[in-house]
Every structure is written in structure tokens, then in C-alpha cells.
Amino acid sequence: DSILIGNNTQYCITFNPTQSGTRTGTFTLTTDGRDSGTQVVNLTGNGVLPAVSYSTNALFRQVDVELTDTSQVKYVTVSSTGLGPLLINSIYFYGLNANNYFIVHFPQSPLQPGATDSIGIKFAPSIEGRPDATLVINTNTINNPSDTIGLYGIGILPRLVINNTYSVKSNIPVT
Secondary structure (H helix, E strand, O other): OOOOOOOOOOOOOOOOOOEEEEEEEEEEOOOOOOOOEEEEEEEEEEEEEEEEEOOOEEEEEOOOOEEOOOOOEEEEEEEOOOOOOOOOEEEEEOOOOOHEEEEOOOOOOOOEOOOEEEEEEEEOOOOEEOOOOEEEEEEEEOOOOEEEEEEOOEEEOOOOOOOOOHHHOOOOOOO
16 A cells, blocks of 8 residues: 555454454554554454354154145254354255245344254145255354255155954955
8 A cells, every 4th residue: 555645544454253262463564654664563352153053953754744734843953052143144945845844933043152042844745755855054153154954754645544344244255
């Protein structure tokens, strides 16, 4: 930078820690001015980074739901385990049958350090079998900024079952 005589300038320094705890650094400015020379400014900041943990990496295992029905709510517990507030940037589904799952409860955002909340999800199958889908959670954390949770619900059709234990006996032989 060139600073004209009689003018001044400002330098903005942003503190963006990648680790928790006290961080230090220096800002050194060297000029060719006759009264300046080299200026050194010591910098100190305290990094308070958010971290997250989830209660599971899979939901709806062994959950069978008829195609005309909807499952009970299943929850993914979200815990803010770092020193800074946890921000939930986005939550969405992807996969061939992502539309078979929907969120009924979103966690608080920001979530303060030490706090816990949850994501509530329901399963409403539109096909028989196991619809392919994944839940994606994006946060501001260093330890896990984007995580996925597999969704494994099974869509079933009602079946007709005939039990001949109670059927009327006849004289027709069964072959």
C-alpha cells in the first residue's frame, strides 16, 4: 500500500481459529518512512469452536410401515459438545426415495455449548421394500461440518392370510 503524506490507512485483522484455546500471532508492518521503520503488534485470541455429536448413524432399521400409513417419530439427538454455539446450517434428505421421509421437529439453532436437542423424522413409504434415502446435516463445526444418517424404513403391503385351522371340513380330498 502507498500512503500519501498527511493520510492514514487501516488494516483489518480477522480472527478465525481452527482450534480451541488461546491463539497468538503478530502483525508486522514495515515501511520506508523515516520515522516509522518496522511496527509489530502482538495478537491474542481465545478460540471457542463448536463441535457436535449425534446419537445414531442410522434410523428406521427393522421398522415396517404399511404404504397407507406413517411411522412414529424417530429422533436423532444433536449435542453441542464444543466451546462455541452450534449452528445448524441445513438439514435435508437425498436419495431415490427421499420424499418418503419428512422432518417434524427441527433442533434449536444456535445450540449453546453443552445443550442437546433433536431432529424428529417420520417415514411414510410410497413403495414396497426399503426406500433409499439419507439424512444430511450441515453445521458450523470443525469436527463434523457435514454428516449423513442412513434411513432404512421398509414399506409393506397388507397381506391376506388364510388360516385353515378354523375352516369347515369337507369330504373333498386335498391333493
